[in-house]
Every structure is written in structure tokens, then in C-alpha cells.
């Protein structure tokens with residue numbers, strides 16, 4: 001690949017299954033690794049802030065990234081409740097990496113999605129969110145071309161100055177499967193990270209998500225007759241325009257499409 | 264009709280004179296009996312129908328003259344009370360998403376929450392809405408905007424979150440708002456809010472869906488848990504976090520503001536790229552051409568979809584007959600779609616199908632049967648044979664594309 005001199009770091013976290021809540025490979029982080037492997041192949045570096053815990057399920061989750069064909073994951077050891085952002089920022093300041101890949105938001109904890117933004121701010125890098133693909137990297141002009149996911153399946157093309165932080169969207173290419181053998185053979189390279197306690201979050205109360213109440217259709221009718229009508233009327237608007245004839249119909253549809261800006 | 268209230272002395276005289284032959288027919292307002300009790304006259308309601316029978320219409324739809332004259336006064340357009348904040352004690356800043364220049368539901372909910380924050384504990388706060396780029400909405404006063412800052416210019420037509428974040432920092436330094444609210448959406452609010460949080464070194468509360476006195480409830484763990492935490496300065500709020508404003512009008516006074524000087528942007532927008540419409544998941548697609556049992560020429564249907572650039576959908580019958588793949592089925596047992604424009608070709612509008620298209624904005628029906636349910640739901644119905652209409656539509660669209668292309672080449 002032509003991007004041999006490029007330094008790409010992908011940050012990985014331990015995911016959480018949406019229903020069983022078991023630790024697993026985080027979906028967005030896996031997509032970030034897939035994108036990184038596409039860009040620089042085996043030169044991709046991977047970084048996780050945390051500990052290799054004694055819990056075998058957490059180890060399996062972390063090892064499943066290794067099973068995607070990585071030789072090693074760099075571990076920044078820190079206590080479980082500490083603030084990962086400062087630890088990561090301190091480490092990454094010495095790395096001079098060109099591209100840092102993350103997920104859009106974590107699958108457990110606060111999952112505010114602030115990590116990539118704070119890293120970009122502290123390292124003075126550009127930040128692109130919801131990336132689905134990195135099309136090309138121009139190392140001479142220090143610019144990369146990326147695709148960003150928009151609502152309704154649309155994509156926007158952006159040029160970003162290197163170095164930058166990119167958070168990878170669910171719409172990016174599916175990650176490859178994790179293979180058992182490489183997952184077991186892969187290594188953890190542990191270094192001791194700093195300890196930055198998170199003062200605020202231990203004071204918060206966390207409970208299982210409650211189902212949000214459905215918004216009621218409030219009828220602000222003054223009379224009983226109006227309320228009755230609102231409760232029983234069919235949802236049909238009834239105000240639709242009807243046109244007959246082939247020529248008129250086609251023209252009317254075209255006019256509507258033009259008005260909505262679709263053709 | 265004149266809005267002036269006119270007295271009718273003769274009617275008043277008849278109303279006073281209980282022995283007048285017309286007295287019974289006049290409805291002269293509340294009548295109190297000798298003991299002071301309210302008396303209702305059951306004989307004066309209703310009207311005499313065409314066959315001489317008395318009819319009482321409780322739906323209120325009848326327009327017998329006696330009642331309608333009185334109703335005109337009541338049915339006049341209600342002018343909502345104006346909420347004024349002459350000298351704001353503090354500010355609440357809301358940054359609007361403004362998808363294609365208009366407020367969406369998420370923006371309105373955010374403004375509703377902002378008004379709640381501005382008016383709690385004796386109130387006195389003003390909600391400042393910040394709009395970037397084109398602003399087409401003229402109902403800002405009815406959605407709870409006390410003050411408006413509108414930054415417009417060429418640079419806001421494209422994606423420039425760095426410039427916007429820089430502008431916001433300036434505005435916030437000037438106004439020193441108590442709270443800053445943004446919709447936590449993929450339409451820009453989520454991105455901009457997090458940028459702002461990083462720049463201001465504030466810890467935002469993300470995914471806020473409820474406000475209780477001095478705490479907020481946020482969705483954490485990607486939607487699996489609820490976190491109750493103290494109210495923070497910067498809030499990224501979810502949709503339906505609060506009821507939108509509907510009972511007051513607000514001043515929406517424009518506060519003049521210049522966009523800040525910002526030159527070292529690192530992101531450059533190169534516009535949207537064209538995506539294959541059929542690669543877009545049906546539930547997300549914005550423009551769907553859907554075919555049903557009334558399609559006789561399927562190759563032509565596919566051709567039309569590709570010319571229009573529409574995502575293809577189908578009714579269950581079309582899928583069962585093997586004309587379309589199963590994942591294209593729209594409706595109760597298929598996909599629930601949210602398209603901006605949905606064209607239903609030869610679909611009768613069975614309830615199972617209608618359920619799936621309920622959130623669609625504009626529905627167009629092409630059908631031979633004018634009485635079918637799809638025509639009743641549609642905003643535009645074309646009555647005629649589907650094959651002929653689609654053929655003509657394709658011709659028109661291709662013609663239009665050609666003239667636009669020619670126009671573009673002539674300009675060069």
C-alpha cells in the first residue's frame with residue numbers, strides 16, 4: 001500500500017451487548033479497525049486504556065480485536081473508574097500520529113461521545129465525526145479525503161488537514177470476523193498510564209433505562225364537539241388534489257417533485 | 264363580514280316581551296328564573312329539517328343562522344398572549360439545527376425546554392435562538408424565541424462546524440448564558456455541541472430526555488441506562504424532551520451580531536456525493552417509488568425509479584407475486600418508511616400498507632380507481648393507467664434534465 005509512512009492509531013474499548021449486557025467487541029471500534037487495516041494494513045496501531053481484567057469475558061472481548069489480525073494491542077494501564085481521556089491524551093501527545101480512529105460513542109458508561117472531541121482539542125488536531133470511509137490520504141499536501149454519513153443514507157465528501165481524529169460511524173464497512181487462533185496468539189503490550197480520577201461521575205445515579213412515555217396527541221379544542229371530532233376522525237387529510245388525464249398527471253407529479261427539490 | 268358588533272333593537276324588544284309570538288324562537292342568552300336559577304329552554308335548540316322534522320345536530324357542523332352569527336365572534340382566529348421579556352435577568356441560548364432552513368420537531372422541543380429553564384424559579388430569563396445560514400421559517404415567534412441571533416452568509420451554506428463553534432464562543436462570552444442547549448441530533452447539533460463543549464472545557468450532559476428541578480435524566484451506555492445527574496451548563500437534548508411551546512407568542516427580537524473572524528479551518532466541505540438510491544435502507548430513504556398490484560410493466564417501473572433517483576418499495580401483493588424482493592415490502596409486516604415523498608403506483612391502500620407509510624410527508628397516488636383508500640390519504644392523486652403515466656413522467660423528467668444540462672453548457 002502507498003500509505004506506508006502514515007501513522008494510524010485506532011482506539012478500542014470494551015463493548016456491551018445491548019440486551020444481554022455481556023462484554024463484547026464494540027461495533028464501532030471494530031469498524032474503525034477495519035478502516036485502519038484498509039488504510040495501512042499491518043502498520044495499524046491499536047490502543048486501549050484500561051486493565052486486562054481477571055474477568056475472562058472482558059479478556060475475550062478485548063482479544064476479539066486481536067482476532068481481526070492485529071499482532072498486539074497497546075494497553076495503557078489505569079484503574080477502572082479513572083478518566084480515560086487524559087490518560088490517552090498524555091500518551092498520544094508523544095506519538096505524532098497522523099490519524100486517530102475511534103467510535104462515535106462508547107457502548108457502556110456515560111457514552112457521551114466526547115472522547116474524540118476532547119482528544120482533538122487537547123492534541124490540536126482536526127476532528128471529523130461519523131466517518132464512513134477514508135478515500136485517500138495525500139501525504140505531500142497533508143490532506144485526506146473522507147466520507148461522512150448524513151441522515152437518510154446520504155454521504156458528504158470532506159477534505160481534512162492531517163493530523164486528525166475521526167470517529168467511525170455504524171454506516172462504515174462491516175468489520176471482518178474475529179478468528180480464534182490470532183486472538184489467542186496476539187499480545188498485550190502494557191505500559192502504566194497516569195491516574196486521573198473522574199470527580200463528577202461517581203456522584204451520579206445510574207439505573208436501567210426506563211421506557212420513555214409516548215407523546216400523547218394533545219387536542220387543544222375548546223368545545224366537546226371538537227374534541228369528539230379529533231378523537232374519532234380518520235387520519236386522512238382529505239385535502240388532496242386529484243388530477244385526471246395522463247399529460248396533466250405527469251406534469252402535476254413533476255411539479256411536486258421539483259417543488260420538493262428531488263429532480 | 265364586518266367584525267363590528269351591531270345591535271338589533273327589534274330583536275332586543277322581542278326578547279324582552281315574553282308574549283310576543285316570536286319570543287320563543289329567539290335565543291336571548293341565559294335566562295334566570297324568579298329564584299335566580301338558570302333556566303334552559305329545551306325548545307330552541309336544533310332546527311327544522313327539510314321534511315319538517317326537528318333536527319338536533321350535536322356535531323356543531325350545522326350552520327343554522329341563529330347560532331352561526333354568534334359563533335363568528337368566537338371562531339375568530341385566537342391571538343395567543345404575548346410573552347415579553349423587556350429586561351432579561353439571564354439568557355438561555357439555543358442553537359437551532361434548521362434542516363433546510365426550517366425548524367423541525369427536535370428544534371421546537373429544545374426551545375420548549377429552554378423556555379422551561381427560563382421561566383422556572385420566578386423566571387425573567389430570555390431564550391436566545393441562534394440560527395446559522397438560511398432561515399425560511401416565519402413561525403419563530405410561536406415556538407418560544409424571545410431573541411434571535413441570525414448569522415447568515417456564504418460560508419454557512421456548507422458544513423463549517425469550526426466556524427460555527429468559533430462564532431458561538433464569541434456569543435457565549437458576550438451573553439454569559441445560564442444554559443446552552445442544542446439538539447443531540449445527527450443534523451449537526453450533536454457535532455456542534457460536542458465541539459463547543461471541548462472548546463469551552465465544559466462537561467456536557469448528552470442525551471438529556473427529562474428535566475426535574477435541578478437534575479436531568481440522560482440516556483447512557485448507548486441507550487441502555489438512565490443517568491440522573493445535576494443540571495449542567497451545556498445540555499444536548501433528545502427529541503421529545505419537553506413539550507413544544509403552543510400557548511404563547513414570543514417577541515423574537517433580532518439581536519444584531521457579526522460572524523467572527525476565523526481563518527484556520529481544517530475541514531473543507533466538498534458537497535454531497537450521489538449514492539445509489541437502492542443502497543439506502545428503505546426505512547431511511549427520503550424518496551420512494553412504490554409499486555403494487557396495479558403495475559403491469561415491471562421493467563418500466565425499475566427504469567422510472569432509476570430516472571427519478573428514487574428508492575424502490577413495494578406492496579405485499581407485488582412481493583408475493585415475485586415481482587419485488589421481500590426486503591422491499593412496505594407496511595405492517597414490512598418496513599415502516601419515513602420518506603419525504605412517497606409515490607404509490609397501483610397500490611389500493613390497505614390498512615396494513617397505510618400503517619407503514621404513516622410518517623411520510625407527501626404521498627402521491629397513481630391509480631385507476633378514484634375511490635380507493637390511497638387516493639384519500641394522498642396529497643396528490645393521478646387517476647389513470649400506471650404504465651401511461653409513468654412513461655409520460657419519465658419523458659418529462661428526461662426532457663427537464665436535458666434542458667438543465669444544455670443551460671449549464673451554454674453558460675460556460
Ligand SMILES: Cc1cc2nc3c(=O)[nH]c(=O)nc-3n(C[C@H](O)[C@H](O)[C@H](O)COP(=O)(O)OP(=O)(O)OC[C@H]3O[C@@H](n4cnc5c(N)ncnc54)[C@H](O)[C@@H]3O)c2cc1C
Nearest residue numbers: 555556557578579594595596597609610611613631632649
Ligand atoms: C396480516 C397481514 C399483513 C399484511 N401486511 C402487509 C404489508 O406489510 N404491506 C402491504 O403492502 N400489504 C400487507 N398486507 C396485504 C394488504 O392487506 C393488501 O392485500 C395489499 O397491500 C394490497 O396490495 P396492492 O394495493 O398492491 O394490491 P390491490 O389491493 O390489488 O390494489 C391494486 C390497485 O391498483 C390499481 N390498479 C390496477 N390496475 C392499474 C393500472 N393499470 N394503473 C394504475 N392502477 C391500477 C387498482 O385500482 C387497485 O387500487 C397484509 C395482509 C395481512 C392479512
